[in-house]
Amino acid sequence: MSKIDITVDGVKFSVPENINLVEALSHQGIQVPTLCWYQGMDECLGTCRVCTVKVGGRHSAACTMKTQKDMTIEFDTDELKDLRRGVIELLFVEGNHYCPSCEKSGDCLLQAQAQDMEMTHSRFPYEFNNYDLDFSGKNILLERNRCVHCKRCTELFSDDEGHKVFSFIGKGAETRVVFDHEREKKLSPHKAKEAMDLCPVGAILVKGQGFSKPYGERKYEKEPLWEKK
Amino acid sequence: MQQAMDLTRYKGRQRSELIEILWDIQKSCGGISKQLQSSLAEQLNLSTSTIEEVVTFYHFFSEEYRGKNQIYLDTSIIAQHRGMKEIRETFEKELGSKIGGLSSCGTIGLFETACIGMSDQSPAALIDFVPFPKLTPKKVEIIVKELKAGVSAKEIAKKFGLGDGANASKFVRTPVCNNIQKKGDVFFTKWKKGEAVSSALSKKPNEVIDMITASGLRGRGGAGFPTGMKWKIASELSADQKYIVCNADEGEPGTFKDRLLLTEFAGLLIEGMKVASYAVGADKGFIYLRAEYFYLRDHLEKQIKDLESKGLLKDFKLKVKMGAGAYVCGEESALLESLEGKRGEPRMKPPFPVEVGLFGKPTIVNNVETFVLAAQVMRYGPQHLNKMGTEKSKGPRLLSISGDVEKPGIYEFPWGVTVAEVLKICGAKNPKIVQVGGPSGTCISKNDFVRQLAFEDLPTGGSFMVFDESRDLFEILENFMQFFVDESCGNCTPCRAGNVILRDLLKKINLGKARPSDLQKMIDWGTLVSKTSRCGLGMSSPNVLLTSFKSFEDEFKNKIKNSDELFFDFDEEKATKEYREFHRE
Ligand SMILES: Cc1cc2nc3c(=O)[nH]c(=O)nc-3n(C[C@H](O)[C@H](O)[C@H](O)COP(=O)(O)O)c2cc1C
Ligand code: SF4
Ligand code: SF4
Ligand code: FES
Numbered sequence: 001m002s003k004i005d006i007t008v009d010g011v012k013f014s015v016p017e018n019i020n021l022v023e024a025l026s027h028q029g030i031q032v033p034t035l036c037w038y039q040g041m042d043e044c045l046g047t048c049r050v051c052t053v054k055v056g057g058r059h060s061a062a063c064t065m066k067t068q069k070d071m072t073i074e075f076d077t078d079e080l081k082d083l084r085r086g087v088i089e090l091l092f093v094e095g096n097h098y099c100p101s102c103e104k105s106g107d108c109l110l111q112a113q114a115q116d117m118e119m120t121h122s123r124f125p126y127e128f129n130n131y132d133l134d135f136s137g138k139n140i141l142l143e144r145n146r147c148v149h150c151k152r153c154t155e156l157f158s159d160d161e162g163h164k165v166f167s168f169i170g171k172g173a174e175t176r177v178v179f180d181h182e183r184e185k186k187l188s189p190h191k192a193k194e195a196m197d198l199c200p201v202g203a204i205l206v207k208g209q210g211f212s213k214p215y216g217e218r219k220y221e222k223e224p225l226w227e228k229k
Numbered sequence: 230m231q232q233a234m235d236l237t238r239y240k241g242r243q244r245s246e247l248i249e250i251l252w253d254i255q256k257s258c259g260g261i262s263k264q265l266q267s268s269l270a271e272q273l274n275l276s277t278s279t280i281e282e283v284v285t286f287y288h289f290f291s292e293e294y295r296g297k298n299q300i301y302l303d304t305s306i307i308a309q310h311r312g313m314k315e316i317r318e319t320f321e322k323e324l325g326s327k328i329g330g331l332s333s334c335g336t337i338g339l340f341e342t343a344c345i346g347m348s349d350q351s352p353a354a355l356i357d358f359v360p361f362p363k364l365t366p367k368k369v370e371i372i373v374k375e376l377k378a379g380v381s382a383k384e385i386a387k388k389f390g391l392g393d394g395a396n397a398s399k400f401v402r403t404p405v406c407n408n409i410q411k412k413g414d415v416f417f418t419k420w421k422k423g424e425a426v427s428s429a430l431s432k433k434p435n436e437v438i439d440m441i442t443a444s445g446l447r448g449r450g451g452a453g454f455p456t457g458m459k460w461k462i463a464s465e466l467s468a469d470q471k472y473i474v475c476n477a478d479e480g481e482p483g484t485f486k487d488r489l490l491l492t493e494f495a496g497l498l499i500e501g502m503k504v505a506s507y508a509v510g511a512d513k514g515f516i517y518l519r520a521e522y523f524y525l526r527d528h529l530e531k532q533i534k535d536l537e538s539k540g541l542l543k544d545f546k547l548k549v550k551m552g553a554g555a556y557v558c559g560e561e562s563a564l565l566e567s568l569e570g571k572r573g574e575p576r577m578k579p580p581f582p583v584e585v586g587l588f589g590k591p592t593i594v595n596n597v598e599t600f601v602l603a604a605q606v607m608r609y610g611p612q613h614l615n616k617m618g619t620e621k622s623k624g625p626r627l628l629s630i631s632g633d634v635e636k637p638g639i640y641e642f643p644w645g646v647t648v649a650e651v652l653k654i655c656g657a658k659n660p661k662i663v664q665v666g667g668p669s670g671t672c673i674s675k676n677d678f679v680r681q682l683a684f685e686d687l688p689t690g691g692s693f694m695v696f697d698e699s700r701d702l703f704e705i706l707e708n709f710m711q712f713f714v715d716e717s718c719g720n721c722t723p724c725r726a727g728n729v730i731l732r733d734l735l736k737k738i739n740l741g742k743a744r745p746s747d748l749q750k751m752i753d754w755g756t757l758v759s760k761t762s763r764c765g766l767g768m769s770s771p772n773v774l775l776t777s778f779k780s781f782e783d784e785f786k787n788k789i790k791n792s793d794e795l796f797f798d799f800d801e802e803k804a805t806k807e808y809r810e811f812h813r814e
Contacts, residue, residue: 046577049722049761059760064577086757094726120805124730167278169285173729175719180278
C-alpha cells in the first residue's frame with residue numbers, strides 16, 4: 001500500500017492511502033471519538049456524527065472519509081471538541097439514559113465517550129420522550145429508551161441463515177428500532193449475545209444476562225478511553 | 230374497512246418495484262395493513278420488516294385504513310395565510326371528523342401534508358391525488374357532498390372547471406392554473422419537436438458536453454453544480470450501465486416551477502434527458518415524480534411514447550417512477566435509494582451519484598429545469614444562456630412567486646435580478662419578509678432587498694415567498710421548523726434530535742418565555758446542527774433561524790424583553806469547574 005502525507009492540526013503524518021481516516025489517525029495515536037463506527041468495520045454507517053472533524057476546511061464525519069494525498073485535517077480544536085460533545089449531549093436528551101441503573105453501564109460506548117469528553121451535563125433541555133420497550137422476544141429485550149439509532153444492528157447483524165433481524169420503522173424523530181419476531185425466536189444464544197455486544201449502548205439486551213458481568217469489571221471501567229491517548 | 234387484495238400477481242417482482250407495488254395496494258385497499266405486508270413479503274421473497282421499513286417511511290403510505298377517498302390539505306405557510314384554517318374546519322365539520330381520522334360515514338379520510346406545489350393558487354388540497362386549488366368553504370361543502378354521494382374526485386374537479394387554459398396539452402386538463410406571469414425568451418420559445426435531439430446527435434458526445442459547459446449552465450435544483458462538469462465526469466467513466474435521472478421531486482415549500490415545466494415543457498425535458506444520455510453514454514433513464522404530481526404522470530408517459538414513436542428516443546429507455554411523500558427524497562442520493570425501492574435515506578458522499586449512483590452505476594441526476602435548459606442550449610447554442618446573468622450564474626432563473634403579491638405565479642428572470650426588482654414586478658405591497666429559496670434558504674428584510682438572486686449572493690432553487698407587514702414572523706418560522714422536524718429522515722443525530730430542540734426553543738421564544746441567553750443558544754445550537762448533519766436537509770434547516778435572526782434581530786429581542794429578569798442563568802461551566810479540575814488530575 002502506498003503511503004501519502006496528510007496534515008493533522010498542522011503536523012504531517014505519513015499514512016497508507018485510501019484507508020479509513022479514523023483508522024489511519026488511530027495508528028498515529030490520534031483517537032477520534034466514534035459511536036456508530038468501530039475498528040475493523042468494513043463499511044461505515046455515518047449516522048452518529050460524533051466523529052466530526054474538518055477536512056480541507058469542511059466539516060465532515062471522519063469515519064466516512066478515506067485518506068487522500070495532501071489531506072488537511074483539523075481535529076483537536078475547541079470548536080470541534082465542542083461540536084462532538086454537543087452531538088453526544090443531543091443523544092443524551094433525545095433518549096432516556098439512566099446510567100446507574102443500566103445493564104450496559106461500563107460497557108456502554110456512549111457513556112464512555114461522554115466521560116472521555118468530560119461531559120457533566122447536557123446543554124440541551126431533556127425531552128423525556130416516550131419509548132416503548134419490547135419485552136416480547138424470546139432471547140432479546142429491546143430497551144428503546146437507550147437506542148441511539150446508530151444502525152449497527154440493522155445494517156451489520158444477521159442471523160445464522162444470513163437474514164436481517166433488526167430494522168427501523170418510522171422516520172425522523174419517530175424512527176424506532178424493531179426486530180423480526182419469527183427470526184428473533186430462532187436466534188442461537190451465541191447470536192443473541194453477538195447482537196447485544198454489537199449494540200454500542202444498552203438497547204439490545206439478552207434476557208437474563210444484563211448483569212452477568214459485575215460492575216467494576218466492565219470494558220470501559222478497566223480501560224477508560226482516555227488511557228488510550 | 231381496509232379492502233382485501235389478492236397479491237399473487239406480484240410474485241417474483243423486483244425489489245426495485247416495491248414502491249410502485251405499494252402504491253397499487255395503498256390505492257386499492259386504502260392502506261397497507263400488517264397482514265398485507267406479510268403476504269406481500271412472501272410474494273416478493275423479502276422479509277416483512279423490509280416492507281414495513283418502507284411503508285412507515287413515506288407520508289402517503291399507511292398501515293391503517295385511510296378511507297376510500299383520501300383528502301390531503303396543504304399545510305404550507307402560504308396556505309395558512311390564505312385561509313387554510315377555515316377550509317380545514319369546514320372539512321372537519323362536513324365530514325364529522327378531525328384531521329388524521331375518517332369521516333363519520335367511515336369512508337373519507339382527512340389528512341395534512343407539506344406543500345403540494347400549489348402556493349400560487351392556495352389554499353389547495355389533493356383529493357385522491359386530484360388537485361383542488363383555490364378552495365373556499367362553499368366549494369368544500371360541495372366536494373364533501375359529492376364524495377359522499379360516490380362521485381369521483383376527478384368528476385368533481387371537472388365541475389369546478391379547468392385551469393387558465395394555458396394547460397395546452399389535451400392530456401393535462403387539470404384544474405390547475407399555470408399562472409405564467411412573466412415570459413422570458415430563454416424558456417418560452419416555440420418547441421420544435423426533435424430539434425434538440427437532432428442537434429445533439431449531429432455532434433460528438435464530447436462536443437455536446439463542451440456546449441453545455443460553455444453555456445455556463447449550473448444545476449437548478451438548488452446546489453448549482455456545473456452541469457457540464459457533471460456530465461463530463463459521467464462520460465469519462467467506463468461502466469456497463471449508466472443512468473439519467475430527472476429530479477422532479479420539487480419538494481421545497483413555495484416551489485412550483487417544475488409543475489409548469491412538466492406540463493408545458495415536458496417534451497423539451499425528455500429531449501434534454503435524451504441529450505444527456507447521448508452525451509454520457511447511458512441507455513436508461515427515470516423521471517422521479519413526486520407523488521403530489523400524480524396528476525401529471527399520464528401526460529409525461531404520453532409525451533415519452535410520442536417521442537419514442539417519432540424515433541427520437543432511440544437507444545434510450547425512459548420511465549416515470551413515483552415518489553410517495555418525503556421531502557428528503559429530493560436529495561439526490563435519497564432519491565436513488567427511493568428509486569431502488571428503499572427508504573429515502575441519503576447516502577454517504579463521497580462517492581457521489583455521478584460515480585456510484587443508481588444500482589451502483591454512474592448516474593446523472595439533474596433537476597427538471599436543468600434538462601430543459603440543456604435542450605435549449607442544444608437548439609440555440611451556448612450563448613442562448615451565457616449572454617445573460619452574472620459572472621457565476623448564467624442564464625435565466627424560473628421563479629415560483631407566492632405570498633402577499635398581486636400576481637403570484639411563474640416568472641422568468643435573468644440571474645442577477647435584485648429582490649427589489651422582482652418585488653416590484655410581481656406587485657408586492659408593503660413587503661416585510663422575503664424568504665428566498667424556501668425554508669432551507671434565506672430570510673431577508675428590507676435592508677437586503679438590494680441584493681441579487683445569484684449563486685454568489687442569494688441562491689434559490691426557485692422558491693420566492695413574500696410576506697407583508699401584517700404577517701407574524703414567528704408564525705412563519707415555526708411553520709418552517711415544523712416542516713424540517715416532519716421531514717428529517719432520522720438517519721443522523723443532529724438533524725433528527727437537533728431540529729426538534731430548535732423547534733421547541735423557537736416556540737419558547739415565541740411564547741415570550743425565553744431568556745436573553747436563549748437567543749445565543751439558538752444561534753449556537755443551529756450552527757451545531759448545520760455543521761454536523763449528514764445531508765443538505767440538516768445542514769440547511771437551521772438557516773431559518775440563523776438568517777431570520779440576522780434580519781430581524783429586534784423582533785427576537787422584543788420577544789424576550791418581558792422575560793423575568795429575576796431569573797438568573799445557571800452557569801454550568803462555572804458550577805462544574807471543580808469537577809473538571811479533579812477529573813483532569
Ligand atoms: C433536502 C433536499 C431536498 C432537495 N430537493 C430537491 C428537489 O426537490 N428537486 C431538485 O431538483 N433538487 C433537490 N435537491 C438537490 C439535489 O440533491 C441535487 O443537487 C439536484 O437534483 C441536482 O440537480 P441539478 O444539478 O440539476 O440541480 C434537494 C437537496 C436536498 C438536500
Ligand atoms: S438498538 Fe443498538 S445497535 Fe440498534 S440502532 Fe439502536 S443503538 Fe444502534
Ligand atoms: S441531515 Fe441526517 S437526518 Fe436529516 S435528512 Fe439528512 S441524513 Fe436524514
Ligand atoms: S462514528 Fe462517524 S458518524 Fe458515527
